[in-house]
Amino acid sequence: MCTLFHYTPVCNTGVVPTESSRVRSMNETRDRILDVALEVLGGNPDAGMGDIAAAAGVVRRTVYLHFPSRLDLVRTLTERAVAEMTAVLTEVNAADGAADAMWAAFIARVWPVAHRYRVLLALRRGEYGEAIHGLLGPVDELLADLVQRGQDSDVFARHLPAGLLSQIAYGAVFAIADSDRSNGTLGARAATITSLLLLGVPETRAIALAGTGP
Amino acid sequence: MCTLFHYTPVCNTGVVPTESSRVRSMNETRDRILDVALEVLGGNPDAGMGDIAAAAGVVRRTVYLHFPSRLDLVRTLTERAVAEMTAVLTEVNAADGAADAMWAAFIARVWPVAHRYRVLLALRRGEYGEAIHGLLGPVDELLADLVQRGQDSDVFARHLPAGLLSQIAYGAVFAIADSDRSNGTLGARAATITSLLLLGVPETRAIALAGTGP
DNA sequence: ATTCCAGTGCACACTGGTGTGTAGTGCACA
DNA sequence: TGTGCACTACACACCAGTGTGCACTGGAAT
Numbered sequence: 001m002c003t004l005f006h007y008t009p010v011c012n013t014g015v016v017p018t019e020s021s022r023v024r025s026m027n028e029t030r031d032r033i034l035d036v037a038l039e040v041l042g043g044n045p046d047a048g049m050g051d052i053a054a055a056a057g058v059v060r061r062t063v064y065l066h067f068p069s070r071l072d073l074v075r076t077l078t079e080r081a082v083a084e085m086t087a088v089l090t091e092v093n094a095a096d097g098a099a100d101a102m103w104a105a106f107i108a109r110v111w112p113v114a115h116r117y118r119v120l121l122a123l124r125r126g127e128y129g130e131a132i133h134g135l136l137g138p139v140d141e142l143l144a145d146l147v148q149r150g151q152d153s154d155v156f157a158r159h160l161p162a163g164l165l166s167q168i169a170y171g172a173v174f175a176i177a178d179s180d181r182s183n184g185t186l187g188a189r190a191a192t193i194t195s196l197l198l199l200g201v202p203e204t205r206a207i208a209l210a211g212t213g214p
Numbered sequence: 215m216c217t218l219f220h221y222t223p224v225c226n227t228g229v230v231p232t233e234s235s236r237v238r239s240m241n242e243t244r245d246r247i248l249d250v251a252l253e254v255l256g257g258n259p260d261a262g263m264g265d266i267a268a269a270a271g272v273v274r275r276t277v278y279l280h281f282p283s284r285l286d287l288v289r290t291l292t293e294r295a296v297a298e299m300t301a302v303l304t305e306v307n308a309a310d311g312a313a314d315a316m317w318a319a320f321i322a323r324v325w326p327v328a329h330r331y332r333v334l335l336a337l338r339r340g341e342y343g344e345a346i347h348g349l350l351g352p353v354d355e356l357l358a359d360l361v362q363r364g365q366d367s368d369v370f371a372r373h374l375p376a377g378l379l380s381q382i383a384y385g386a387v388f389a390i391a392d393s394d395r396s397n398g399t400l401g402a403r404a405a406t407i408t409s410l411l412l413l414g415v416p417e418t419r420a421i422a423l424a425g426t427g428p
Numbered sequence: 429a430t431t432c433c434a435g436t437g438c439a440c441a442c443t444g445g446t447g448t449g450t451a452g453t454g455c456a457c458a
Numbered sequence: 459t460g461t462g463c464a465c466t467a468c469a470c471a472c473c474a475g476t477g478t479g480c481a482c483t484g485g486a487a488t
Contacts, residue, residue: 026434029434029435046341048476049477050476058435059435061436064476064477064478070475070477125339262444262446263445273466275465276465276466279465283446
């Protein structure tokens with residue numbers, strides 16, 4: 001089974017070759033590592049390269065073939081997430097509709113992919129949080145704009161600091177995403193209603209807005 | 215200045231002896247370490263024993279004289295915080311008033327000390343999060359009771375999972391505490407109003423309740 | 429069949445944090 | 459004046475994670 005070598009290796013027994021293990025280009029592995037890292041680091045920002053590698057079904061050494069350092073991996077991950085989130089926020093911000101419809105659209109767009117962005121919050125608290133903090137600026141800014149427009153048109157309470165509302169809105173979306181994933185008792189629609197409720201929208205209006213959700 | 219020794223020590227230059235450095239009983243130092251650790255770990259659950267020691271104005275070795283291990287320090291800290299929080303929650307829960315007044319009382323009691331309990335959330339995410347998770351059960355349970363009573367009397371939306379409300383209520387209190395400490399734009403009264411608003415209490419009622427706040 | 433190359437297995441050096449041992453210091457109290 | 463004791467200074471062993479080097483593998487393309 002194993003050819004004999006002077007240092008007696010153990011042969012490939014690590015990964016069971018599934019049907020998807022064929023025709024695996026370098027970019028495929030790289031993307032898989034990124035996807036898995038998104039998941040793993042989203043749950044525990046202190047997870048090591050070993051944990052990520054194991055979750056991706058590769059060896060630690062392989063991760064270092066694609067990313068020269070842990071910081072590089074984290075930065076790449078952050079940039080990707082920020083780019084996607086920025087696209088959503090910019091698009092929603094560009095629409096000139098009423099602020100409440102805009103918020104409903106935002107939540108409808110963010111909700112299905114919310115779990116992918118938990119990593120943004122998690123990484124901020126991780127070892128390299130300082131290093132990537134600057135990358136998150138655009139997202140914070142766009143979200144702040146959205147909150148500002150919400151306050152300007154009385155969707156949110158004017159007397160509350162916009163920064164606080166952003167923080168809570170941000171957090172609430174991911175709290176709901178977590179809740180939804182862990183016990184499944186809260187559907188996407190309920191989440192939409194909840195978010196709007198939490199943000200101060202009267203329930204009747206929230207329910208009406210929810211009709212525009214996913 | 216320095217007596218000469220065969221290993222040439224550096225003499226005590228570390229801590230400038232302030233007026234409070236006299237008559238320093240062992241318990242005083244221990245308590246100071248705990249207080250400082252509450253602050254430091256609340257900000258960064260991954261802070262090391264060295265960071266805590268430095269912040270407390272002692273040497274790392276001294277911390278180990280009072281706490282045999284980092285886990286022991288973290289556990290002590292958690293137990294202390296849980297005990298205080300439990301006392302507040304039990305007292306509030308025992309009062310047989312209306313649920314909304316009860317919630318107002320809770321927030322009024324928790325608010326002034328909220329920053330001290332950020333450590334509960336932070337430690338949950340830290341290295342020993344798993345180890346102390348069980349200790350936080352009583353707090354979660356009491357908070358869940360409070361939310362349940364809130365739902366039973368229509369203070370909170372009945373259709374939302376109680377667990378979700380607990381999570382958000384918990385988080386909101388500390389988000390507000392953070393906000394208050396960092397920019398000072400949000401006073402305790404505003405926080406009371408905000409919390410109640412976020413939890414779904416109509417603004418008019420929230421303002422009335424705020425009168426009972428600190 | 430040979431070459432190419434993404435990935436593996438295992439070595440190592442380095443770092444930073446934990447936890448301990450031990451000798452020495454300075455203050456308080458007797 | 460000396461004894462106790464909280465604290466210090468500095469040593470070390472240990473461990474887990476990072477990052478690297480290198481020989482080797484196994485599948486695919488030529």
